[in-house]
Amino acid sequence: MRGLGCCLLTSGLLAGPALVNVAAAATFTLVNLDPAGTGLNDPTVTAPVGGNTGTTVGEQATLVFEYAASLWGAVLDSPVDVRFGASFAPLSCSETSGILGSAGPTTAHKNFTGAPRADTYYVQANANALSGSDLSPATNDLTMQFNGQVGQPGCLSSKAWYYGFDGAAGPTDIDLVSVAAHEIGHGLGFLSLVTLSTGSKFSLEDDAYMVNLEDHDTGLVYPDMTDAERVTASTNTGDLHWIGGAVVAWSGALSAGVHASGHLEMYAPSPMKPGSSVSHFSNSVFPEEMMEPSYTGPNHDVFLSARLLADVGWPLVGCGDGVVGFGETCDDGNNLNGDCCLSSCIFDPAAGACEDGDLCTLGDTCDGTGLCLSGAAVDCEDGNLCTDDSCVSNTGCVNAPNTAACDDGIACSTPDNCSASQCVGNWSCDLDYFKVYKARKVKGTVFTQSSIVVTDLLETKIMILKRPGGFGSPVAVDGSMVEVAEVGLACYKARDASGQPGFAGRRVLTTDVFGNLSLDLKKAVSLCVPGSQDLLTPPAQPPAHEIDEYKCYKTRVSPGTLKFAGAQVSTVDGLETRELVLKKPSLACTAATGVDGLTVFHADRNLVCYKTKDAKTTPKQDKFVRTDMLVNNALGQGQLTLKKPSLLCLPATVVDLGTP
Ligand SMILES: [Zn+2]
Ligand SMILES: [Zn+2]
Numbered sequence: 001m002r003g004l005g006c007c008l009l010t011s012g013l014l015a016g017p018a019l020v021n022v023a024a025a026a027t028f029t030l031v032n033l034d035p036a037g038t039g040l041n042d043p044t045v046t047a048p049v050g051g052n053t054g055t056t057v058g059e060q061a062t063l064v065f066e067y068a069a070s071l072w073g074a075v076l077d078s079p080v081d082v083r084f085g086a087s088f089a090p091l092s093c094s095e096t097s098g099i100l101g102s103a104g105p106t107t108a109h110k111n112f113t114g115a116p117r118a119d120t121y122y123v124q125a126n127a128n129a130l131s132g133s134d135l136s137p138a139t140n141d142l143t144m145q146f147n148g149q150v151g152q153p154g155c156l157s158s159k160a161w162y163y164g165f166d167g168a169a170g171p172t173d174i175d176l177v178s179v180a181a182h183e184i185g186h187g188l189g190f191l192s193l194v195t196l197s198t199g200s201k202f203s204l205e206d207d208a209y210m211v212n213l214e215d216h217d218t219g220l221v222y223p224d225m226t227d228a229e230r231v232t233a234s235t236n237t238g239d240l241h242w243i244g245g246a247v248v249a250w251s252g253a254l255s256a257g258v259h260a261s262g263h264l265e266m267y268a269p270s271p272m273k274p275g276s277s278v279s280h281f282s283n284s285v286f287p288e289e290m291m292e293p294s295y296t297g298p299n300h301d302v303f304l305s306a307r308l309l310a311d312v313g314w315p316l317v318g319c320g321d322g323v324v325g326f327g328e329t330c331d332d333g334n335n336l337n338g339d340c341c342l343s344s345c346i347f348d349p350a351a352g353a354c355e356d357g358d359l360c361t362l363g364d365t366c367d368g369t370g371l372c373l374s375g376a377a378v379d380c381e382d383g384n385l386c387t388d389d390s391c392v393s394n395t396g397c398v399n400a401p402n403t404a405a406c407d408d409g410i411a412c413s414t415p416d417n418c419s420a421s422q423c424v425g426n427w428s429c430d431l432d433y434f435k436v437y438k439a440r441k442v443k444g445t446v447f448t449q450s451s452i453v454v455t456d457l458l459e460t461k462i463m464i465l466k467r468p469g470g471f472g473s474p475v476a477v478d479g480s481m482v483e484v485a486e487v488g489l490a491c492y493k494a495r496d497a498s499g500q501p502g503f504a505g506r507r508v509l510t511t512d513v514f515g516n517l518s519l520d521l522k523k524a525v526s527l528c529v530p531g532s533q534d535l536l537t538p539p540a541q542p543p544a545h546e547i548d549e550y551k552c553y554k555t556r557v558s559p560g561t562l563k564f565a566g567a568q569v570s571t572v573d574g575l576e577t578r579e580l581v582l583k584k585p586s587l588a589c590t591a592a593t594g595v596d597g598l599t600v601f602h603a604d605r606n607l608v609c610y611k612t613k614d615a616k617t618t619p620k621q622d623k624f625v626r627t628d629m630l631v632n633n634a635l636g637q638g639q640l641t642l643k644k645p646s647l648l649c650l651p652a653t654v655v656d657l658g659t660p
Helices: 057-073 124-131 176-187 227-233 245-253 303-312
Strands: 020-022 028-032 082-087 101-105 120-123 142-146 160-162 173-175 213-215 240-242 387-392 396-401 416-419 422-424 433-441 450-455 460-477 488-496 506-512 515-534 549-557 567-573 577-592 606-614 627-633 636-656
Touching: 028 057, 057 082, 057 176, 101 176, 120 124, 142 176, 173 176, 213 227, 245 303, 433 488, 433 567, 433 606, 450 515, 460 515, 460 636, 488 549, 488 627, 506 577, 506 606, 515 577, 549 606, 577 636
Parallel strands: 028 082, 082 142, 160 173
Antiparallel strands: 101 142, 213 240, 387 396, 416 422, 433 460, 433 636, 450 460, 460 488, 460 567, 488 515, 506 515, 506 636, 515 549, 515 627, 549 577, 567 577, 577 606, 606 636, 627 636
């Protein structure tokens, strides 16, 4: 019967706006959209009525609209003036039917600063109130059109608008304050933006109104429904419900139209009445509500409808002032949800999520009377033995580093202790002896030369690794124990890159198990890289270790110094057992950073490598049989063919004596 707020109207109809402020918590400014001489500008003289002091029809209609707006302004809170465009000019009308009026919001907004719910449209006036700024300053927040001809001959002449403020409209009158307040309610957000005929969401997003709409048959709320389910819900008479807390909290005051759950019935006739369905309280609600679909008589009470707008997102006057006022079941001094007192100043229902202020509990829930009950204790266990885990209520989990004993999984690294939340080992193994076999790449395989920056205690050079030249196998000598059998040394023939400065030679003092030697170093000839090895299958990278790379210089005993006396040793490595005679020192190898880019682990652990030959034994020792070896190191996987043993490298200290 009544015209409805439904559609988003475009603005731009401003014709000589007359701005009049109405004092309230939310101020409303009427924008007169009528042309001169008609509607709100109708100069027809009339007598003041029911508290309306206007003396022309246009003036009385203007005062009625402002009065109706003030009913909302007294209960809704907004720092932004609500501009409502209104026209009271004649609309299409006959003696038997006509359009009384219509209204609706002008624009809708989502994801503005202060929006309570993401990706959700709020009508303009509500969005302005929540954001604290005018999000569409060029347009009126809502627009209304009323038929000023009603009651005139030829236009529903048996009816008449009643312009009084006192609700004393007679049986054939239509109380303009009631109708105007109803329409303004739609413009403030008492409507869904869903296209009811198809069920499709406005711009494919939720609107703030639909969030509270439930089909009680399925328990689904509008945002979670398919389009088809929304169509069904909107005709599910008696079971289309409003579930917003502010309305439900006061639904007990109604004697009809309320479900046992406290949910309120919304207007859902079948067949659907597009533009009217869903966006009203059910006409079965009793006592009669202003926002029912049909005019039932004067009604200036916006109380329950304002609760509905609070559920939609409107701040209510007095809510958030810390005083439990009329219409409130709580007031905690804010307009936030999630603290057991909803932004509409109603207790959050039991089991609503909240935060008890203790960061050591999770899943806190409201008890329904404003208290936040602590949830389960937070598990601060971080699974790290090197931290002591605890919880502090105002800061949450604390994982404090400790110095407990731990195990880093490296056999040569004991004892281990926690430091800075990590298990740090202390490498306790000595450097092994290495028996070096001559080696080359397996025929048919590829070795890619690489250019490496190598730094040892003597110099930093860019070196070219040319090809594999040897393999150092950890070896037991004269009954010694091998400490790290898993890690061998793949040695690559190397030269300085072109353009690098020459090496002037160096004299060093070395000390190994056979004593001291003064050695003169000549050019560097190889770089040995630690890695894993296996005769059969490509090995994984070696376990964590602290064995360095070694840069090896050709060397000889310094002229005029004590020569190496020679020795015979028994060796056992992973490949063979062999008696070896050690001849003169051939290489001095210094701990270096190179392929793996790591800093040197142990600068004091170097190697002196002696030329070897098979010792004369009876019976004679077998020749070494060439063997292919798979290696894996910082250069990646490689395949070597091992030839005869040629060197024995002994751990040694090396002291730089300068240029000889
Ligand atoms: Zn309506
Ligand atoms: Zn329900």
